[in-house]
Amino acid sequence: MKKKNLFIILLLINIPVLASEDKCTTNLDVSCTYNPKPAFGDFILPMPKLKEMGEINMVFRKLKVHGSEFWGNPQRLISIGENASKFKGMISGSFYDKTDKNWFYYLGKYEVSIAQYITVMGLEHFYKKCGNKKQIAKIKRASGKGLIRELAKPIAWITWWDFQEFIRQYNLWCYSNTECLDKLPRISKTNWKHEINKDVDPPGFFRLPTELEWEYAARGGYEAGLEFENPLPFVADKIKQYAWAKPHSRNGATRIGRWQDSYGFYDLFGNVQELTNSLFVAEIIQGKVGGLTTRGGSFQDQAKTLSSAFRREIELYKAKEDSEGKISEITESLSPTTGIRLAIGTLFSPSPRFSEQIETEYKTYTKTFRGQTAAGKSIGKISSGGGGLWKNMVKRFNLELKKSELKAVAAIEELKERSKKRDATLSNKLKVEQMQNKELNAKNEKLERIITKTNIQSKKDKIKIAELEAKLIKFTEPSNPMLIMTAASVLLRKNLSSRKKIARLIIGTIITKLDHSTDEKWYQIQTPDGKIGWVAAKYTMPVYLKYKEQAYIKVAKRKLNHKTASFGDFVELFNFLKGIIPTITNRENKAELQFSYLLVLQKSLDKLPRREKKWLKKHKDNILYDKSSRKWLVKRKNFQQLHDKYSDLAIADRILRAAP
Template identity: 30%
Template sequence: MWIQDRETRGGVISALRDGLIRSLVPLLLIAGSPGPAAAWPKDLSNPAADKGDLILPMPCGGAMAFRKVLIPNQGPLNDYGIVVGGDDADHAYAEHPRPAQIAGSFDQDAKTRYYLIGKYEVNRAQYAALGSQCQPPADDQRLPQNNVTWLEAMAFADRYTQWLLKNAADKLPKDGQQPGFLRLPTEVEWEFAARGGLAVPVAQFRERTFPMEDDMVRYVWFEGTESANGKPQPIGMLKPNPLGLHDILGNVDEMVFEPYRLNRLDRLHGQAGGFVVRGGNYFTPQAEVRTAQRIEVPFYVKGEPRRAETTGFRLVMTAPVESSREKLKSLREGWNKLGSAAIAAEASPGQPQSIDAKALDDPVAELGVISDAAQDANMKNRLRNVQNRLKMTIQERDDQRKLAAKAALRLGAFLCQKMGADGKWVDAAETLLKQREAAFGADDPGVKSRRDQLKGDRAALTENLLYYSETILGAAAIYDGPVLGEQFEVLKTELELKNYQALLGYADTYYRQLMAYRGNPAVRQNAWLNDCKALNKK
């Protein structure tokens, strides 16, 4: 029935409208809200699940897989020295080998720290999960997210970090009370992980690519119909590198944190340019695939932020450096020890040192005292510059000495293993020779042949034992006890992380022999040989 009264009619219409809205609002909210979405299928977030994966949740029921990159921990201001870059002469201006340093953000244990790096390149599903609304899972969402700008990649890391802090803070690793956060990796973080980190032998770390037990086509999406065939491929289809990272080479280029700089032999050039992409992509020829590849890309092209079908990214999780008041205190204490040069002043027993002699204990500190006392501002600054330069020089010397000490300990471990095997071989050959002599007589041609062979083996063992002894004497003369002890702990951590368990015993034996010689400089070649042989029998 039509209501004639306008006011009454308006009230009825208003009531009907309000009632309709009230009835539709819950339905609209349900339709528009992501809600508690069902978990993604494994193929969308971690298609090659493996032991050691760390899975962090995402909106829309999603997830992202990370891997730990372990690094020896020597204290808050001590880092781990590596060499990055490659040997291609045509690309030396960008990729020439240079020293670099890396350190972890989170404690694994007392001797090891780590940072996290994405197991895969960020894919389309993960990128969309932090967008305006959830998307139903689909096969094409396994493709790496490309066509994003550098700023958009960093913004994605920011959105994801904020979501984790609000929804899954208990799942984030912490340094002290500071939780981890996500960003693009630095070049050194990316290259250290791409080469396999401590999961590969030192000799293979500097190779053109990480070690591959199979053909490259099983590990890398590169140019050609036998591989990528001119288009990006879903994440996790190929074998991983030794750290468990998939598609770290090939598929799509990966953006990193720092701007591009040229290479000046042992350092990067001072001019900062565009951003850097690493790893190559599905248009990279197989012959050009290399871990050292670093290419400059402009932030803007034709007035627009640069995007490319061939470029994507993966994330790392790290933490603030000054993560607590206690950490800051230890950093300051460590800084004060850097570059210290304790020069023992000679003094007769029981006689106090003169003021001048005490000053020689630490010339760096003495320079600071002199500069503070200088009245002329120019002279004060010059003395401070000399002090800083001296500290840098001493610290560089100390760092090189530590690396050399660790190399000496590693060599000693290999030599002990070699001597143990050779000594056991010689012992077995002597036993067989005696048995044959008893059976056939000393004049038997076979006996004579074995005797000559044994003579040569003994001579080789004696020569190796002499060289082994020289390494003990040399290391004892060059390196002091604290340096050897510190680097022995670093070496043990490296061997454990590289799964060289068999070599640990030899390293421990060599270190004990070396320290015993330092305490009592007596050459005990036969005892050293027997120690190594005893390990070989286990």
């Protein structure tokens, strides 16, 4: 089956189901990738239809906000955050419900799945942008229900820019698709309480939720009542029924909607942490501004640490360090634990007429309730005289703009002055270099004339020069170079004409080269204990003692990638690594060798002879038998502990990906 037709099998099992139970546990179909648990009140928007995937949608839930006022009222002032960072913030809606006379906004019912990402961006784009090669390989190999299970997992392992491009492309598609555009919620251009006219009133758009919107939903929103103040919208002891997190989570993220809902939403806690549209601020509304903000925690977090206020800063760019701890490369950050959940927003003020309406209400708001809000307490009362709120804002804006222009002019003049000085400096340097080049050319010409005059013409002199060059090469060639054994149990012969063995050299042994055969296929060597004999050159590799740690890493990787390596080879390599790891001083090299140590143990289990029980007994504390694959595996905790130990190094992600 060709890769581009990988998803045709999905069409054969796309059977709509209207039950609210988790039918995806036993009856996986395409709906499991976007709405595994349909329910009354689902707001469903279409997505691009790919021939290979069938119909896939995006599902939202409505979150009501108290009152019909634009600016707010006392019931909208909610407590969010926890401990020292707890504060009262004003929650607002994006759209107005004329029937219920309250505001509301839409938030994704589930985290965005891999299938939904592929529907918008395409399969090849996903393969190109996803940083999890293991997951890509799984999707390429999978078919039927196994394929759906993979596609139903939340999208992760892509950069913040790729998440934003997905949102951008989905917006553009929806605006160009009549069915999607007609369904999008809108707000009246003239007054939020007026009837919607789809011909003139602007539609909403997809975006990431704000921190306030996310936490309002996590706490239960309008429906939570008095329970809104609780750290979790359910009993803490029951969190494993709502969240995919440690100690129950394993093998990464799981499919969306697998656990119970919290006020109609799934996976708000655990699975993957969800990006918001806010930069990380120390105390949510004040303090130092940092990187990106995520909410909800992930499968790597302990369930007991999760709460509605749980938040984390993640980096936008990631710096990689070399062996000396210096930054060698900076790349865009991507993470196996970070995904997204969409919201639908709209413009703050869609027209000048609308602005006039909200300015009128603002005057009442400032005199009554605004002083109780976080913004009102920090900014104070804003004067409504002198032409109204918006004129004051325009004046301040123009004043700041003029200041910025003056600063810009001054900066440009300073740059011009610096440029003149730099050009003058470069001109002087150029003149000096030209003079130096002239002097050098003159010296070279003089030297060539001397060489021409003193050129040795006689054959005898040429022979002497050749002899001198030969002696010089021999003199400068390093004597007794060092080698390292790259194969296991290599025979050390007494001489080339005899197979009589002196000893067997184990992998990783460092030896001294004394001589070589005419065809250089054999080396005469001396072992660390003084034995002299011949070994096949193909089982050795040059090594400088100064860089022997890197040589150990190369030897381990070469054997791990050797397709015909035996159980005995891996046992010998395992014992060698066990012996040298305590002697390694460089932290990055030690991490590489400890990682190889676990991989070699797994390789030995893969090559395990049927009657070999001693090896299993020896490593019983670090291995387990997996009934589903009928294989012995190294316990995942060993990889997790190694990952946690070296989480600050680039190798950490590789360790986690290799875990069984």
